[in-house]
Amino acid sequence: MKIIVTGGTGYIGSHTVVELLKAGFEVAIIDNLYNSEESVLDRIETITSKRPAFEAIDLCDNEASLSFFRKHQDAVAVIHFAALKAVGESVKKAIWYYENNLGSTFNLFKCMNDVGIPSIIFSSSATIYGKYPELPVKENSPKFPTSSPYGSSKQMIKTILKDTIIGENEIKNGISLRYFNPIGAHESALIGEAPKGIPNNLLPYITQTAIGLRDSLSVFGADYDTPDGTAVRDYIHVVDLAHAHVKALQRLVNEENETDYEVFNIGAGKGYSVLQVIEAFERMNDVKVNYKISPRRPGDEPMFYADSTLAQEKLNWQAELNIDEMVASAWKWEAYYREHLQK
Ligand code: NAD
Ligand code: WQD
Numbered sequence: 001m002k003i004i005v006t007g008g009t010g011y012i013g014s015h016t017v018v019e020l021l022k023a024g025f026e027v028a029i030i031d032n033l034y035n036s037e038e039s040v041l042d043r044i045e046t047i048t049s050k051r052p053a054f055e056a057i058d059l060c061d062n063e064a065s066l067s068f069f070r071k072h073q074d075a076v077a078v079i080h081f082a083a084l085k086a087v088g089e090s091v092k093k094a095i096w097y098y099e100n101n102l103g104s105t106f107n108l109f110k111c112m113n114d115v116g117i118p119s120i121i122f123s124s125s126a127t128i129y130g131k132y133p134e135l136p137v138k139e140n141s142p143k144f145p146t147s148s149p150y151g152s153s154k155q156m157i158k159t160i161l162k163d164t165i166i167g168e169n170e171i172k173n174g175i176s177l178r179y180f181n182p183i184g185a186h187e188s189a190l191i192g193e194a195p196k197g198i199p200n201n202l203l204p205y206i207t208q209t210a211i212g213l214r215d216s217l218s219v220f221g222a223d224y225d226t227p228d229g230t231a232v233r234d235y236i237h238v239v240d241l242a243h244a245h246v247k248a249l250q251r252l253v254n255e256e257n258e259t260d261y262e263v264f265n266i267g268a269g270k271g272y273s274v275l276q277v278i279e280a281f282e283r284m285n286d287v288k289v290n291y292k293i294s295p296r297r298p299g300d301e302p303m304f305y306a307d308s309t310l311a312q313e314k315l316n317w318q319a320e321l322n323i324d325e326m327v328a329s330a331w332k333w334e335a336y337y338r339e340h341l342q343k
Pocket of ligand 1: 006007008009010011012013030031032033034035036057058059060080081082083084085100104123124125126179180181182
């Protein structure tokens with residue numbers, strides 16, 4: 001069975017492509033390489049001994065996208081990762097974020113409709129809860145306005161996707177996966193997260209500080225009402241997250257879904273503070289991370305972690321890899337990337 005993966009050369013996309021190929025699916029990737037590199041295809045091939053089909057196309061380009069979809073109209077589903085994802089940048093560049101994230105999605109839906117692909121898995125995010133109403137966060141927890149155009153674009157796509165599925169067209173069913181904080185890398189260290197410029201997220205900032213690219217990590221706030229005063233998040237290994245996509249896909253292609261549109265939280269269900277993550281990183285990798293306590297980052301919540309029991313019950317999925325494995329794999333990838341891949 002063929003699956004089209006948008007954004008498939010990116011961080012989560014590349015890990016998911018590996019697990020799809022391992023599970024026996026055929027994969028065709030469409031990505032404009034804005035935030036990824038074509039060489040990831042070689043590394044996917046090294047890991048799996050299979051090479052996914054790929055074209056460098058901007059999903060906002062209607063004509064080029066449709067021609068790609070026509071070539072792959074035998075696909076049974078799409079996994080839609082392609083998006084711009086930097087929360088802070090989206091506040092400064094709102095038009096661009098809305099144009100890219102919404103425009104590419106409209107176009108994708110039109111292509112799917114034109115060639116008749118019935119199923120979609122959508123990359124949603126914990127950010128769509130806006131702020132935490134109750135802990136752990138459940139799929140039906142109240143939603144609040146998000147603090148960024150990035151988050152709003154994910155909320156809007158949820159509405160558009162639901163309406164599309166209800167409407168009369170070829171897109172018949174979908175699953176949104178709400179990821180919490182994906183970190184870590186494939187055990188081979190051949191693929192991982194390689195943010196362009198100064199990282200926004202905690203783990204790449206830690207690995208870049210440890211390797212000497214950054215002087216010091218700023219720990220944003222140590223005066224939260226949490227056990228050690230630093231903010232708590234639900235970190236999830238990217239390979240566990242990739243497995244969740246395979247399970248969600250199997251649910252749709254095997255027609256096991258209970259409604260046409262389903263939503264699952266994908267988190268480990270456990271919270272770790274910033275200082276706990278640093279401690280695990282230093283202990284597992286035997287390396288020091290320079291850090292200083294800094295003011296809180298505007299918009300940050302003190303604590304956020306998922307209730308993922310629905311995914312456990314319905315997808316038969318749960319996180320398997322722990323925080324030690326997450327930070328160890330992230331460091332192994334950083335070392336490989338700097339030695340072999342950085343230009
Ligand atoms: P990423 O930037 O590594 O991957 C996204 C890919 O999409 C990139 O390869 C990029 O080149 C491509 N892309 C962007 N716009 C495109 C367009 N118009 N046409 C074609 N390709 C385009 O990001 P990621 O971390 O792998 O995230 C994947 C998805 O998961 C995104 O939708 C993101 O919003 C969502 N998500 C990520 C996180 C996280 O912390 N990484 C958390 C929750 C949700
Ligand atoms: C984690 C913790 C920071 C950097 C974001 C998006 C969310 C989703 C996942 C896409 C927080 C602290 C961070 C640093 C720090 N992405 N921190 N120093 O903000 O929980 O979630 O990524 O959908 O939508 O908002 O992740 O990695 O930025 O931060 O102290 O240099 O680390 O304050 O407590 P966040 P993060």
